[in-house]
Amino acid sequence: MVSLKNFCAVFVIFVVAFMDEVKALTGPSHGKVVVCYLGTWSVYRPGRGSFTIEHLDPALCTHIVYSFAGLDEKTDSIKSLDPFQDLADDYGKEGYQKLTRLKHRYPHLKVTLAIGGWNEGSLKYSELAKHANRRSRFVSSVVDFLRKYDFDGLDLDWEFPGKRGGAPEDKLNFLILVKELKAAFSKYNLLLTAAFGAGKDTIDAAYDVKGLSLYLDFIHMMCYDYHGAWDQKTGANAPLQSSDVLNVEFSINYMLKLGAPAKKLVLGVPLYGRTFLLPEPYDPESGRKPKLGAVARNIGFQGPFTRENGFMGYNEICLEVKNKSQNWAKFWDSESKTPYAVSGNKVLTYDDVQSIEEKVKFAIEKDLGGIMVWSIDTDDFHGDCADVGEDGHFENFPLMRAINKAIPKSIEDRRNSVQWTGVNTSGAGSSSSLLFLVAMAIALFIKF
Numbered sequence: 001m002v003s004l005k006n007f008c009a010v011f012v013i014f015v016v017a018f019m020d021e022v023k024a025l026t027g028p029s030h031g032k033v034v035v036c037y038l039g040t041w042s043v044y045r046p047g048r049g050s051f052t053i054e055h056l057d058p059a060l061c062t063h064i065v066y067s068f069a070g071l072d073e074k075t076d077s078i079k080s081l082d083p084f085q086d087l088a089d090d091y092g093k094e095g096y097q098k099l100t101r102l103k104h105r106y107p108h109l110k111v112t113l114a115i116g117g118w119n120e121g122s123l124k125y126s127e128l129a130k131h132a133n134r135r136s137r138f139v140s141s142v143v144d145f146l147r148k149y150d151f152d153g154l155d156l157d158w159e160f161p162g163k164r165g166g167a168p169e170d171k172l173n174f175l176i177l178v179k180e181l182k183a184a185f186s187k188y189n190l191l192l193t194a195a196f197g198a199g200k201d202t203i204d205a206a207y208d209v210k211g212l213s214l215y216l217d218f219i220h221m222m223c224y225d226y227h228g229a230w231d232q233k234t235g236a237n238a239p240l241q242s243s244d245v246l247n248v249e250f251s252i253n254y255m256l257k258l259g260a261p262a263k264k265l266v267l268g269v270p271l272y273g274r275t276f277l278l279p280e281p282y283d284p285e286s287g288r289k290p291k292l293g294a295v296a297r298n299i300g301f302q303g304p305f306t307r308e309n310g311f312m313g314y315n316e317i318c319l320e321v322k323n324k325s326q327n328w329a330k331f332w333d334s335e336s337k338t339p340y341a342v343s344g345n346k347v348l349t350y351d352d353v354q355s356i357e358e359k360v361k362f363a364i365e366k367d368l369g370g371i372m373v374w375s376i377d378t379d380d381f382h383g384d385c386a387d388v389g390e391d392g393h394f395e396n397f398p399l400m401r402a403i404n405k406a407i408p409k410s411i412e413d414r415r416n417s418v419q420w421t422g423v424n425t426s427g428a429g430s431s432s433s434l435l436f437l438v439a440m441a442i443a444l445f446i447k448f
């Protein structure tokens, strides 16, 4: 005979199974965070480089970070840096609400707002963080602003405390600011995250890592820009390893050593590369493999969409290296575990599916919270570089898809490589479902 209790337990199992199905359709189901920064000025790029909120595929991200808002120093409040794109006033494009409304169709999605960024500089934030009354005005303005536009939280992108005109006491003041923000956010269940510079000197000058780890929900490690034309030699934008401290593994291991909990660290991966110009063109007939570290000029070249010297989006890079008339030679650098390409006196260092898989593998081995990208708008979002199948099918967002495939694969590989004994037969993902089931069963038991 089937008792009501048993019937309910079975019903719960079905509901949970069904929920898992729905979850798999709407967002990443691997249990790690995938944080997608969106640089909203990408809408102004020409032609097929122009990225609007309609181009987003929220199934590829757990979090989307709208970048950037700014600081109004006169009122100590957070403000839109592009009211026409962000707001609805004066027939604006309503970007804030367009993005936060995506949560209705994608219930898994968290949408947060970033404040700061490179162009905002450091000084304004240094001055703000110094004074208790100014911090307090700022904190309440942020809470009101986030709630007004239905954001799930704030991402702090002060680049960087103690640097670029900042003061040594920024390190302590930043911690105090974060603590005060968190206290105000708790009441409304708002997320508080921050983007951290990955260089050792920045980490040392800017962050009280242990203290900040108490209050931040996630720390987005900007593990890129290790090398660029400014070095006056070629180098990987985001080397996984190197003989010095300028590499992804060092940055992450250093943060762990300073007391950051692995689960709160999110490894940032660049969806862009760096460009260099050699003094002499490379001769592919020479039979010699060009090496990274070669002397280069102090400027690079630019892409047709992003139009910024020394920088190219992956969507530009993949088109460029495919262009037969350009004669690009592609190479793999085994130390940095990244690809590079050379054509004449032009050099491109970047990340592709393979280098991103290596980075994801490292993040999973370290049991980090997940992966972040800067930025989703320079993935090949149209699928312009994709191979088209016989049925006409092709995939867009190749790098975002690579991340979401590599995460469960790396988790599986890691699980298989560990010698499980005793009760450790289930992994993190399924054990949380199991826990949920047990909790539901207990709840039902108590109820009936």
Ligand SMILES: *[C@@H]1O[C@H](CO)[C@@H](O)[C@H](O)[C@H]1NC(C)=O
Binding pocket: 319, 323, 324, 325, 326
């Ligand atoms: C390939 O490069 C040539 C020469 O720069 C350019 O004119 C052409 O538009 C490029 N083709 C594509 C598909 O980008």
Ligand SMILES: *[C@@H]1O[C@H](CO)[C@@H](O)[C@H](O)[C@H]1NC(C)=O
Binding pocket: 420, 421, 422, 423, 424
């Ligand atoms: C099971 O895993 C946990 C953490 O993953 C570990 O601390 C514990 O020692 C493991 N138990 C056995 C019996 O291997």
